[in-house]
Amino acid sequence: MDMPELVAPVKPVISAAELACLAELEKKVLWLATWMIHNANHLRESRDGLKVGGHQASSASLATVMSALYFHALRPQDRVAVKPHASPIFHAIQYLYGRQNLDALQRFRALGGAQSYPSRTKDHDDVDFSTGSVGLGAGITPFASLVQDYLESRGWLKSQPGRMVALIGDAELDEGNIYEALLEGWKHDLRNTWWIVDYNRQSLDGIVHDRLFYLIQRMFRANDWRVVTVKYGKRLMAAFEQPGGKALKRWINQCDNAVYSALTFGGGAAWRKQLREDLAGEAQTLALIDRYTDEELGQLMTNLGGHDLETLLEAFAAASADDVPTCFIVYTIKGHGLPFAGHKDNHAGLLTPAQVAELRSRHGVAEGEEWHKFAGCHRSADELEAFLARAPFNQRPAARQHAASMALPSPWPRLGIAHGSTQEAFGKLMNELARGDSDLAARIVTTSPDVTVSTNLGGWVNQRGLFRRARQRDVFRDRKLASAQKWEMHPSGQHIELGIAENNLFLNLAALGLSDRLFGERLIPVGTLYDPFVARGLDALNYACYQDARFVLVATPSGVTLAAEGGAHQSISSPLIGIGQPGLVYYEPAYADELAMILERGFGWMQQPEGESLYLRLSTRSIEQPGRDITPELAEAVWRGAYWVKAPTAGCRAAVVYCGVVAPEALAVASQYGDDVALLAVTSPGRLYAEWHHQAHACWLAQQLRQLPAGAPLLTVHDGHPAALNWLGAVDGRRTRSQGPTRFGQSSDAIDAYQLHGLDAAAIAKALDSLLTQ
Incomplete structure (x- = not known):
């Protein structure tokens, strides 16, 4: 695909007077960022004696680029992922705009101050995308552009499409998720995306390889990006x-x-x-x-081009004429304008007090006026303020966007399954939602990394279609060839099909889950993948949660119950991820009705300010369903994380506690012991642990365990690492023994797998006998 060539603007992009103002602000941004880091490391009281850091050199390399962007090229609807180490530059720019306060700058990298790396949830200024784990800030921008296309196709976009801009250090291109995101963007006909590579030719430990830019150019052009090299000033x-x-x-x-x-x-x-x-x-x-x-x-x-305002402005203006995805390879110098510019060891270096004093003198800043917005500037404060007020970016509303919550359909779908699996129940519930015309269903967007059908989303997709900006017919159906799947793509489709790359799934869920705050329109993302592969995308999952993106993650099938697939596909430690991941609450229902109750409550809760994303660990094992009435009390207990299947009696000697698909084994064993053994179902180890951690004896689990006689021990059973439930005894000081897999399995049937890992009824009964005789 031939990319359109950039045509330099016929007339100057900016007047001489405006360029002079911009040059003054560029110098001021560099000074403020440098002083902010110096203050944190040399002037502010140090209570722990540790280096604060702040990356003066990495900030300096982007001072000109970011000044050109934020003070001239960016529009209100554009969104930016800032290179992590350029955080001080970003905060300085926001300070000049009046969108960041002085106290936050003075407390840079301290509690309550400007964050070390831009954070949507921790910073006071308006961060579009959190960055920090390198490569992920860039990786989310193609998916944000895809979300923007999705909204525009429905007439929900409230402005002209914006550009999703990523500022990237050249060493970030070593991250593998970069290439996965580029390929996925190509598949979805990516547009309105700029990546600006800070080609300063230095990494943390030294100098990057010569001629790297040739490989960068080929990589982007192979994915149908236009490449613009900004080398000379x-x-x-x-x-x-x-x-x-x-x-x-x-x-x-x-x-x-x-x-x-x-x-x-x-x-x-x-x-x-x-x-x-x-x-x-x-x-x-x-x-x-x-x-x-x-x-x-x-x-x-x-x-170099990256330190020449006119050159940069011309390049940005030329690329603004269309929506072609564009990579700017911008030549810069790490530490530009500072005494250690170009030194290979400057990444974590800090200017000495003497060097800062010399820099202050060179910038014309008087002692005591280091934080003054326009100290040392040759243009008047009124002229500079007027320039800032006119900047297109500054027309963005000061307050972040919010969107109304979507009401749930009433009545909520009831599945009525007599025998089945939680994965099957998930598919049926989504199918029922797809058949309705609720506001919730209209806002649901599903996505999956090439496991759509095998995670039971086929019914949803058949009814709602796949999203594509240009219609693409299902050739098999057009030719009347038998197929259970209606694989038609069109602008009104509600499923985004991805390739096999779990990082891309979580970046897509992050972008979809931030739609209300990025674009002012709420979407309800539901992503599916195999539970063993949550770990493959864990960095991007953590990134999504850190930004407070809201989504439902359906991980299925799970555990050693996935017996025939072998040890590589039998997830063991994923429950521990669910318990430990902030911003994500983990549920593992055993039955279809529990899943329905969790999703009914969860779809509403995830839209609330205090809500979180959901992680559902499901199974393909078909088991007998309880066929019970759903009372408000049962629904509340399922949501809170645990309920008694077999309540304790006064003479109860122990309780079996199970989570998930091992319910039949746990029920069979508990039934053998009559009133001697109670049975507690755990639907959410994650919610139980979080509440216990914060509320101790007042938590829901403590209330349930107090119904057991004092001293009665617990036997936990789970198709997941035993540590996910082993802590339950600590809630009120009970002896606890836990059954669950702790080592890799192998291909087998489920019966052998359960015997191998001590999850069959015989092994559970043996463990219970041992516990009762101690």
């Missing part, structure tokens, strides 16, 4: 036009990254010495460089 380009300039340009193009960095740190005299040695036979070039003082030569040789 105006002064260098003018020098190239002078006699001897071609040889100078050729020398720069051939200079390896390590040498360029070392010369940058060495300064003008080092540049002159090296150029004289390497270009000794180029008389015109030597004459050219001799026109410059050492200081001027150093400035010329570091006049």
Whole structure:
């Protein structure tokens, strides 16, 4: 696919007066970011003696780029994922706009202050996408663009489409999720996405490989992105036009990254010495460089595109003419404008107090005015304030967007399954929702990494269709070839099919789950995958939860019950992920009616400010269903996380506690012991643990266990790591023994698997006997 070429603007992008204001603000942004980090490390009281850090060098490399973006190129509807280490630059820009307060800057990286990395939930200023785990901030932007397309296709977008912009360090391109996201974007005809690569040629530990930009270009072009290289600033380009300039340009193009960095740190005299040695036979070039003082030569040789406002503004303006996804490879210098610019060790480096004092003098900032917005600026405060007020980005509303909650259909679907699995029940419930016309169903968006049918979403997709901006017919159905699936894609479809990449699933769920706050329109995301592969996307899942994205994650099938698939597919520790992951509450229902109750409550709760996302661990094992009436009391207990299937008696000697699909085994054993053994069903280890952690003896689980006679022990049974339930005895000091898999399994049938891991009735009874005789 041929990308349209960029055409430089015919007239100047910005007036001379405006450019002068922008240049002043660029300097001020660099100073404020540098001072913010210096204050945190050298001036603010240190109570723990630990280095605070802040990445002065990594911030400096993007000062010009971010100034050009935020003060001129960005529009109110654009959304930005800021490179994690450029957080101080972002906070400084927000401070100049009046969207960040001084106290937060002064407490940078301290409690209640500006965060080390931009955070939607922790920062006071308006962060679009949290960043921190490198690569994920970039990775979410194609999915946010896809969500924007989804909303636009329904007429729900409240403005013109915005650009999803990612500012990326060149070393972030080592992260594998980057390539997964690029490929998925290609599949969905990605548009309105800019990635701006801060090509400063340094990573944490050293210099990046030479000619990396060639690979970057090929990678993006292979995925139908336009690549724009912003390499030289105006002064260098003018020098190239002078006699001897071609040889100078050729020398720069051939200079390896390590040498360029070392010369940058060495300064003008080092540049002159090296150029004289390497270009000794180029008389015109030597004459050219001799026109410059050492200081001027150093400035010329570091006049890269990423530090030249005019060059950047022209590139951004040219790319704004269409919605083609664009990668800008922007050449910068790590630490630009600071004393350690270019040094390979500057990543975690901090300026000394003496160096900061010299920088303050160079910026014209008087002592005591370090935090003043316009101290040291040559333009008046009124002129700069007026410039900021006119900036397109500053027209964005100060308050974040919110959307109304979607009402649940009434009555809620009841499944009436006599014998079946929780995975089957999930599919039937989604199918029932799809058949209705509720507001909730209209806002549900399902998504899955190539396991849509095998996780029982087929019925939903058959009725609601797959989302695609351009209609694509189901060839099998058109040709009248037998198929259970109606695989038609169209703009009104409500399922987003993904390739086999779990990171992409969680990034997509993150973008969908932030739709109300990014675009002002609520969506209800439901994502499915195999439970063993939650761990493959765990970094992106954590990222989604950290941003407080709201979604339902259906992980199925799960456990060693998935016997024939073998040990690699038999999830063991995923319940511990569910318990430990903030922002996600984990449920594992045994029965279809429990699942229906959880989803009825959960779809409403996840939309509330105090809500969280849901993680449902389901099974393909078909078991006999209880066929009971759903009372308000039962529904409340299921939601709270536990209820008595067989209530304790006064002479009860122990309780069997089960979670999930092992219900038949637990029930059979408890029944053998009559009134001696009670049976407690746990539907949510995650909710129980969270409530116990915060409320101790007042929690729901403590209330249930108090019905047991004092000293009666617990035997927990779970197709998941025993640690997920083993803690229950600590609630009120009971002896506890736990049955569950702790090692990899192997291919077998479910009967052998249960025997292998001590989940069959005989093993449970043996463990119970041992517990009762102790």
